[in-house]
Amino acid sequence: IQMTQSPSSLPASVGDRVTITCQASQDIRNYLNWYQQKPGKAPKLLIYDASNLGPGVPSRFSGSGSGTDFTFTISSLQPEDIATYYCQQYDNLPPTFGQGTKVEIK
C-alpha cells in the first residue's frame, strides 16, 4: 500500500494551525499511525488508530479520517514541534510509511 503525504515541507509560525494529509492507495480502515521524528532521534508515536492520542501526547495534536484519506493537525504550533512527521498504515503487510512532512519555522 502506497502512502502519500502532503506537503513534503511546511513552513509555519509559532501559534499556527498546521495540517498534514496522508492518502492511502487502498482502504486501510482506521489502521493509521502518526509519528514525530526529530533530527538524530527515533520516531515517537503521536496518534494511533487514526484518531487516538498516544500516551503522554499533548492535546494540541489530533488525527482524523478513515478509509483512504487522513488528516493530522497541530492546533497551535510550538517551537518544540519542529520535526518531520510520518504517517504509517498497518492494515496490510508490509506496514508502510508516508515520505514524511518536515515542519519548519517560517
Place this chain on the structure above:
Amino acid sequence: QVQVVQSGAEVRKPGASVKVSCKTSGYAFSDYYIQWVRQAPGQGLEWMAWINPKSGGTNAAQKFRARVTLTRDTSISTAYMELSRLRADDTAVYYCAVRGSSGDDWPFYFHEIDMWGQGTTVSVSS
C-alpha cells in the same frame, strides 16, 4: 518505565553480515512484539520485520526475507536482528520498536506501548 537500548554503531564491508541487539526493560518481554525498521541517510522509514518473543515466530518484508534473521533471548529480554550479504544500500540507521501484544495474531495493534530504541547506525563500505 519501558526502556529500549540498542547496540552500538557497526561498519562492515559488502558481503558481510551484521547483528544488532535490542535490550528491553520495564515490561514483560514476552508480552510484546519487537519490530525492526530502518532509515537510510536522509530518507524515510522502512519496516523490515517482526518477532514474537513469546513464540519465536517471525515475519519479514519480502525484500529482506532471504537475508534477515530474527532471534531473541528471553532470559535477558533481548532481541536480535542479523542482516547478511550486506550491500552499500543497506547503510542506514536500524531501529527496534516494542509494539503489539504477542497474544494477537496481528502484531501492529497498539496496546499501551510503542517504544523505540535509539537506533544503530550500520555503515557498509569497501
